[in-house]
Amino acid sequence: MALGRAVLNRPASIVCGEAELLIIFDLDGTLVIGPPGRIANTAEEQSFLPGVLDACEHYRGRGDTLAIASNQGGVALGYLTLSDAHRRVEQAALTIGADHFRFCPFHPEGTIPEFAKDADCRKPKPGMLYELMGEVGASSEDTLFVGDSPEDEEAAEAAGVSFEWRDDFFETWA
Numbered sequence: 001m002a003l004g005r006a007v008l009n010r011p012a013s014i015v016c017g018e019a020e021l022l023i024i025f026d027l028d029g030t031l032v033i034g035p036p037g038r039i040a041n042t043a044e045e046q047s048f049l050p051g052v053l054d055a056c057e058h059y060r061g062r063g064d065t066l067a068i069a070s071n072q073g074g075v076a077l078g079y080l081t082l083s084d085a086h087r088r089v090e091q092a093a094l095t096i097g098a099d100h101f102r103f104c105p106f107h108p109e110g111t112i113p114e115f116a117k118d119a120d121c122r123k124p125k126p127g128m129l130y131e132l133m134g135e136v137g138a139s140s141e142d143t144l145f146v147g148d149s150p151e152d153e154e155a156a157e158a159a160g161v162s163f164e165w166r167d168d169f170f171e172t173w174a
């Protein structure tokens with residue numbers, strides 16, 4: 001948490017007035033919630049948590065690049081289709097103004113054979129973070145991952161980027 005905040009407030013940002021961080025968000029529980037008691041299976045079922053849209057507008061406005069990295073193991077477990085998952089993540093990305101997103105449809109205990117495997121993209125592995133950093137051209141020191149679970153924190157650590165808990169990141173805006 002402290003590390004993430006330190007990156008956000010690093011002197012260069014203040015002096016130059018431009019931050020140009022890559023801020024990658026987890027989706028479920030970080031940006032959106034689903035119906036009571038479960039994760040959303042469709043774009044229509046997901047609601048943005050308080051403060052998220054204002055905060056994202058602020059960071060985008062100061063020049064940061066926003067992205068989403070989401071485990072969508074529900075695809076492997078048969079809860080939603082690959083295109084449902086794609087629509088969910090894409091809709092969230094469009095709403096917060098994120099030009100980049102990745103999601104991982106695989107799960108080691110999946111019941112859909114096509115997606116039943118442990119993949120490098122599935123957090124806590126850092127695959128999606130690496131791909132997004134490469135796509136944007138961001139270094140590890142200019143990347144912050146914001147999430148709500150230990151898997152998110154581990155993925156950030158594995159990728160060598162700063163991590164901040166979503167409650168801390170959005171605290172000012174909620």
Ligand SMILES: [Mg+2]
Nearest residue numbers: 026028029148
């Ligand atoms: Mg989450």
